[in-house]
Amino acid sequence: MNATTAASASGPLAGLKVVELGQLIAGPFAARTLADFGADVVKIEPPAGGDPLRQWRLIKDGTSVWWQAQSRNKRSLALDLRQGEAQDIVRRLAAEADVLIENFRPGAMEGWGLGPDALLAANPALVMLRISGYGQSGPYRDRPGFGMVAEAMGGLRHLTGEPGRVPVRVGVSIGDTLASLHGVIGVLMALQHRHATASTEHPKGRGQVVDVALYEAVFNCMESLLPEYSAFGAVREAAGSALPGIAPSNAYRCADGYVLVAGNGDSIFKRLMQCIGRPDLAADPQLADNAGRVAQVAMIDGAIGGWTAARSVADALAALETAQVPAGRIYTVADIAADPHYAARGMLLPTPMDDGSSLTLPGFVPKLSATPGGHRRNAPALGADTDAVLREVGLSEAQIAALRERGVVR
Secondary structure, three states, X not given: OOOOOOOOOOXXXXXXXXXXXXXXXXXXHHHHHHHHOOOEEEEEEOOOOOOHHHXXXXXXXXXXXXXXXXXXXXXXXXXXXOOHHHHHHHHHHHHHOOEEEEOOOOOHHHHOOOOHHHHHHHOOOOXXXXXXXXXXXXXXXXXXXXXXXXXXXXXXXXXXXXXXXXXXXXXXXXXXXXXXXXXXXXXXXXXXXXXXXXXXXXOOOOOEEEEEXXXXXXXXXXXXXXXXXXXXXXXXXXXXXXXXXXXXXEEEEEOOEEEEEEOXXXXXXXXXHHHOOOHHHHHOHXXXXXXXXXXXXXXXXXXXXXXXXXXXXXXXXXXXXXXXXXXXXXXXXHHHHHOHHHHHOOOEEEEEOOOOOEEEEEOOOOOOOOOOOOOOOOOOOOOXXXXXXXXXXXXXXXXXXXXXXXXXXO
């Protein structure tokens, strides 16, 4: 652990050994979530350049600041997986690990002799998380799949944007992130099953494979999309900022920006109408429930929009808060960084860097009252922990030096 450690090596997952293979977002974000809550994560990355995320987006002192967020609390082992000796090292690590995470295209691990049949035979208690575009089976399994493609196949892209215009990206890599979080859920369920199956024959219990497809993780969050089609043949379409079938819930233009208003509860709607000076709509029996309001949503949105257009965002929000109507502004990251609620909840984490500077990183989610997440170490330099990890699996200094000489490790 380096000098930037701000929390002890505790947490609900303390003692859990995780091996992370893969790169960029989906697998590494799942591993970071486990690391934030105490797991010992050994990240394996190629000696020549490491994970490409190290050079993505904005670079500070030669390294992406995204890397600092994605790889905190991890150790880096620089290992060339194309070489047999490196594959042997992974087998040694997997034999002692609780969890192995990979997000290569299906078949890559098997090609290296690191498929689940081999790894679980050596360590029956291993939980193996496999994240890929289309999953480990099915006719599309061998296609290359990135998050943006999964968002389209999962049904999300069709719904984003304004009606009749090109579907737009959400703004972040939501497909990868949803797959990561589903992967973490799967790992924790598999660990619970492992605990429940401990026996004399299998003292640590039985491991298993957790298969997460990016498109399925997106599809799993698509609410009533499929049953609406199944029951009515209804194809939900893009609706811009509105919430289709629920009214009123939309973004409304103010004099200096937009305000989001969710006035779709029956009692909330009445308070909202009183707030905007439309007691007649509050008392209208045809608008007393959601079905009636949906039938007249254009009229209702026009009334709300007329009221907001004459006010600033701040004035509109102040009035809506007094009326106890759920509403909010559209935050930029500058708004987030300045917001007292973010600060009070520990979501803005000042983090000392190894060069003496400071970088604000996101805090820890979820909040656990007894065993919260914590910052134990900064994101590692490429291969910073290679020697230490190799010693832990029994290699001597001479063996490590020989591997480095042959380019197997860095």
